[in-house]
Amino acid sequence: xxxxxxxxxxxxxxxxxxxxxxxxxxxxxxxxxxxxxxxxxxxxxxxxxxxxxxxxxxxxxxxxxxxxxxxxxxxxxxxxxxxxxxxxxxxxxxxxxxxxxxxxxxxxxxxxxxxxxxxxxxxxxxxxxxxxxxxxxxxxxxxxxxxxxxxxxxxxxxxxxxxxxxxxxxxxxxxxxxxxxxxxxxxxxxxxxxxxxxxxxxxxxxxxxxxxxxxxxxxxxxxxxxxxxxxxxxxxxxxxxxxxxxxxxxxxxxxxxxxxxxxxxxxxxxxxxxxxxxxxxxxxxxxxxxxxxxxxxxxxxxxxxxxxxxxxxxxxxxxxxxxxxxxxxxxxxxxxxxxxxxxxxxxxxxxxxxxxxxxxxxxxxxxxxxxxxxxxxxxxxxxxxxxxxxxxxxxxxxxxxxxxxxxxxxxxxxxxxxxxxxxxxxxxxxxxxxxxxxxxxxxxxxxxxxxxxxxxxxxxxxxxxxxxxxxxxxxxxxxxxxxxxxx
Amino acid sequence: xxxxxxxxxxxxxxxxxxxxxxxxxxxxxxxxxxxxxxxxxxxxxxxxxxxxxxxxxxxxxxxxxxxxxxxxxxxxxxxxxxxxxxxxxxxxxxxxxxxxxxxxxxxxxxxxxxxxxxxxxxxxxxxxxxxxxxxxxxxxxxxxxxxxxxxxxxxxxxxxxxxxxxxxxxxxxxxxxxxxxxxxxxxxxxxxxxxxxxxxxxxxxxxxxxxxxxxxxxxxxxxxxxxxxxxxxxxxxxxxxxxxxxxxxxxxxxxxxxxxxxxxxxxxxxxxxxxxxxxxxxxxxxxxxxxxxxxxxxxxxxxxxxxxxxxxxxxxxxxxxxxxxxxxxxxxxxxxxxxxxxxxxxxxxxxxxxxxxxxxxxxxxxxxxxxxxxxxxxxxxxxxxxxxxxxxxxxxxxxxxxxxxxxxxxxxxxxxxxxx
Numbered sequence: 001x002x003x004x005x006x007x008x009x010x011x012x013x014x015x016x017x018x019x020x021x022x023x024x025x026x027x028x029x030x031x032x033x034x035x036x037x038x039x040x041x042x043x044x045x046x047x048x049x050x051x052x053x054x055x056x057x058x059x060x061x062x063x064x065x066x067x068x069x070x071x072x073x074x075x076x077x078x079x080x081x082x083x084x085x086x087x088x089x090x091x092x093x094x095x096x097x098x099x100x101x102x103x104x105x106x107x108x109x110x111x112x113x114x115x116x117x118x119x120x121x122x123x124x125x126x127x128x129x130x131x132x133x134x135x136x137x138x139x140x141x142x143x144x145x146x147x148x149x150x151x152x153x154x155x156x157x158x159x160x161x162x163x164x165x166x167x168x169x170x171x172x173x174x175x176x177x178x179x180x181x182x183x184x185x186x187x188x189x190x191x192x193x194x195x196x197x198x199x200x201x202x203x204x205x206x207x208x209x210x211x212x213x214x215x216x217x218x219x220x221x222x223x224x225x226x227x228x229x230x231x232x233x234x235x236x237x238x239x240x241x242x243x244x245x246x247x248x249x250x251x252x253x254x255x256x257x258x259x260x261x262x263x264x265x266x267x268x269x270x271x272x273x274x275x276x277x278x279x280x281x282x283x284x285x286x287x288x289x290x291x292x293x294x295x296x297x298x299x300x301x302x303x304x305x306x307x308x309x310x311x312x313x314x315x316x317x318x319x320x321x322x323x324x325x326x327x328x329x330x331x332x333x334x335x336x337x338x339x340x341x342x343x344x345x346x347x348x349x350x351x352x353x354x355x356x357x358x359x360x361x362x363x364x365x366x367x368x369x370x371x372x373x374x375x376x377x378x379x380x381x382x383x384x385x386x387x388x389x390x391x392x393x394x395x396x397x398x399x400x401x402x403x404x405x406x407x408x409x410x411x412x413x414x415x416x417x418x419x420x421x422x423x424x425x426x427x428x429x430x431x432x433x434x435x436x437x438x439x440x441x442x443x444x445x446x447x448x449x450x451x452x453x454x455x456x457x458x459x460x461x462x463x464x465x466x467x468x469x470x471x472x473x474x475x476x477x478x479x480x481x482x483x484x485x486x487x
Numbered sequence: 488x489x490x491x492x493x494x495x496x497x498x499x500x501x502x503x504x505x506x507x508x509x510x511x512x513x514x515x516x517x518x519x520x521x522x523x524x525x526x527x528x529x530x531x532x533x534x535x536x537x538x539x540x541x542x543x544x545x546x547x548x549x550x551x552x553x554x555x556x557x558x559x560x561x562x563x564x565x566x567x568x569x570x571x572x573x574x575x576x577x578x579x580x581x582x583x584x585x586x587x588x589x590x591x592x593x594x595x596x597x598x599x600x601x602x603x604x605x606x607x608x609x610x611x612x613x614x615x616x617x618x619x620x621x622x623x624x625x626x627x628x629x630x631x632x633x634x635x636x637x638x639x640x641x642x643x644x645x646x647x648x649x650x651x652x653x654x655x656x657x658x659x660x661x662x663x664x665x666x667x668x669x670x671x672x673x674x675x676x677x678x679x680x681x682x683x684x685x686x687x688x689x690x691x692x693x694x695x696x697x698x699x700x701x702x703x704x705x706x707x708x709x710x711x712x713x714x715x716x717x718x719x720x721x722x723x724x725x726x727x728x729x730x731x732x733x734x735x736x737x738x739x740x741x742x743x744x745x746x747x748x749x750x751x752x753x754x755x756x757x758x759x760x761x762x763x764x765x766x767x768x769x770x771x772x773x774x775x776x777x778x779x780x781x782x783x784x785x786x787x788x789x790x791x792x793x794x795x796x797x798x799x800x801x802x803x804x805x806x807x808x809x810x811x812x813x814x815x816x817x818x819x820x821x822x823x824x825x826x827x828x829x830x831x832x833x834x835x836x837x838x839x840x841x842x843x844x845x846x847x848x849x850x851x852x853x854x855x856x857x858x859x860x861x862x863x864x865x866x867x868x869x870x871x872x873x874x875x876x877x878x879x880x881x882x883x884x885x886x887x888x889x890x891x892x893x894x895x896x897x898x899x900x901x902x903x904x905x906x907x
Contacts, residue, residue, distance in 0.1 A: 276703075276704075279616050304614045385591035389590055435609075440606065469621050471638075
């Protein structure tokens with residue numbers, strides 16, 4: 001019997017699990033995917049918004065700015081890449097200036113610190129590659145960029161270090177109310193629990209409807225993105241276009257790893273699994289982005305992707321005990337600024353749990369710090385020298401584009417919440433994330449995964465266990481094995 | 488700090504030939520650094536034959552071709568390190584490299600030869616719409632899985648791009664029991680060698696669809712199908728021409744990109760047309776004493792030409808170390824005009840040209856019965872009749888030194904002129 005089962009290991013489920021792992025609770029996280037942070041969390045803008053755009057009377061407005069403030073400490077504890085690079089919302093005419101003034105005023109209501117409205121000269125000084133037609137911009141220095149899936153992975157790892165359990169490829173198929181709480185039916189058996197926290201992203205309504213009458217719905221909003229190669233020196237801040245009636249502005253931003261990310265568009269879709277990129281969406285992103293800067297080198301694109309935001313019909317976060325289902329808490333409609341707000345939201349959820357349980361008891365031995373990961377590429381020459389001496393696997397470069405070593409990959413596999421697939425290694429170490437997109441390193445990553453996990457190459461998937469990479473051994477290899485067996 | 492006369496970065500066909508040639512020209516301390524676990528580079532996974540017709544006058548497989556150079560390198564006792572990744576090279580020719588055995592190395596060279604080869608263009612680079620399941624491979628990666636690691640990558644295959652690796656892999660996958668449904672080429676002509684189209688597609692009844700592209704990838708976990716469509720003259724898909732294929736694999740052979748991250752970091756000038764460094768007649772980059780050869784400079788279709796070019800680079804590096812290379816004197820630029828996509832080298836110091844100057848170029852389109860017109864400044868100095876030229880086949884032009892020395896000029900241009 002669990003005290004709490006968290007459904008969904010996206011950013012919400014992951015970080016709430018980590019915050020609840022401070023207390024004496026038996027907690028399980030289940031996710032239908034083969035890795036944590038494998039849906040919306042891995043396909044968004046990875047921005048920690050300053051908090052000026054959400055309305056103060058909404059949960060989005062209430063939690064964004066306070067959440068933003070907490071990231072320095074959290075990312076230090078969890079060893080997650082995070083940079084406060086500041087954001088600019090660009091205005092190109094007097095209508096935009098009004099919008100920007102409104103955003104500024106709203107930001108004041110939300111207690112967003114240090115905002116300023118900049119004029120053309122200062123903007124172009126800060127960002128020389130922007131479109132020279134810019135007239136003004138809202139500058140919010142507290143906005144930041146983060147490694148979004150790293151944040152989820154680190155949160156779950158730290159939660160597991162503190163006793164939380166994780167079950168992947170576990171899909172919830174039904175929930176029954178019981179006198180002790182709930183019985184959750186999954187493809188991997190039943191889980192009994194006193195409380196449930198529903199963090200199921202675009203499926204949060206489906207999960208909710210398993211225990212109570214439908215009272216909200218989640219519609220996925222798809223967004224396409226481009227990822228550009230490193231070393232382009234395009235922009236140094238998060239660049240937004242003014243939101244218009246045609247949609248929220250397309251963003252151009254550096255990533256924490258030095259790539260450029262451009263997107264998203266915004267299209268409501270029916271299919272909750274529809275993360276296919278589409279030509280019209282990508283074209284829209286390109287056209288809009290070129291309004292912000294004409295200098296974008298689209299020939300340096302190394303990847304495109306699309307993600308889904310979980311948009312609720314309440315047009316706000318839904319964070320509450322479900323109507324008609326005691327002990328079942330929804331954390332739903334968690335679209336932007338969900339990532340930015342999650343630290344504050346998690347505290348709010350902890351408070352809900354305090355009330356429901358009549359008081360949670362702190363663990364004595366909670367460790368807020370995740371063991372640091374080594375990023376060989378970022379070490380100084382001296383540090384590189386020393387670390388290879390200690391562990392020669394740091395001298396074996398597996399991913400040449402991102403300079404990822406064998407030691408980093410082995411570590412990523414053998415930690416709590418460790419990598420079980422080629423993509424999981426990619427998310428943790430960046431092997432395969434570079435300009436050759438795993439062309440050279442994927443066979444070697446497979447070799448390491450197979451060795452560390454004691455599996456055959458053919459059993460190493462790209463992502464889910466159904467996403468096989470290799471079908472079988474070649475004829476020649478089979479013959480060799482047969483003759484070995486025969487002899 | 489370790490020091491060498493010449494450090495060669497890359498132990499594939501280019502690096503091996505350059506190192507051997509430099510040794511044959513009298514340089515003692517030479518080191519080859521190779522990132523893979525064996526020498527030979529991509530040749531080791533090219534188990535088909537057809538290598539060596541120019542250099543050895545016989546048909547070898549890739550590993551056989553490599554082996555000849557590896558054996559020679561070893562018999563000449565040239566130092567090499569495998570599993571060794573170069574992290575940076577600097578303008579003053581210091582090389583930072585790592586491997587598990589020697590750890591972090593700083594190596595000082597008098598001359599450097601860049602021979603890092605190239606990488607494949609990816610699905611991401613061309614933004615194919617659709618899902619991102621497993622089962623999308625670049626042809627070279629699939630080749631490595633099959634020929635080196637011994638695993639099949641799929642059973643029903645569509646290949647996008649008719650570059651040579653794609654063609655070779657169409658045959659290879661067929662021989663391993665897979666069904667190759669078609670090869671789809673965006674351009675109205677193939678980028679591969681004619682002999683590969685005949686031997687790898689026609690002989691196996693694999694259709695080649697020119698002026699087509701992949702417009703959608705389907706499948707959540709593994710590829711379940713792709714859609715192809717005809718493209719118009721602007722290479723945009725024509726609605727209504729879509730054909731769906733059920734397949735579990737999409738191979739991509741959509742171009743190779745010289746791998747020049749080290750070159751750029753060192754500060755050498757890059758030619759936007761080749762994506763490789765600008766080189767002179769000695770295969771020297773814009774950094775004095777840093778030479779380059781093979782696919783890191785421009786993508787070759789035959790390894791034999793890589794060997795020839797790399798021997799030139801090795802010889803020049805040897806001369807540089809021996810201070811026999813003329814650093815100043817008369818210099819002219821070479822420029823690609825109408826119909827030519829690029830020419831190697833981009834600059835020439837005539838004093839370093841021996842008897843003749845070798846030029847390598849690619850044309851932009853398929854041409855039949857045309858002339859290559861070579862001009863020194865405005866004056867035509869040579870015309871070469873060509874029955875057939877295609878972007879997939881590199882052209883080699885030899886100009887005698889005498890011809891180039893008749894007059895002084897600043898700019899040598901080459902263009903395609905219609906009609907013989």
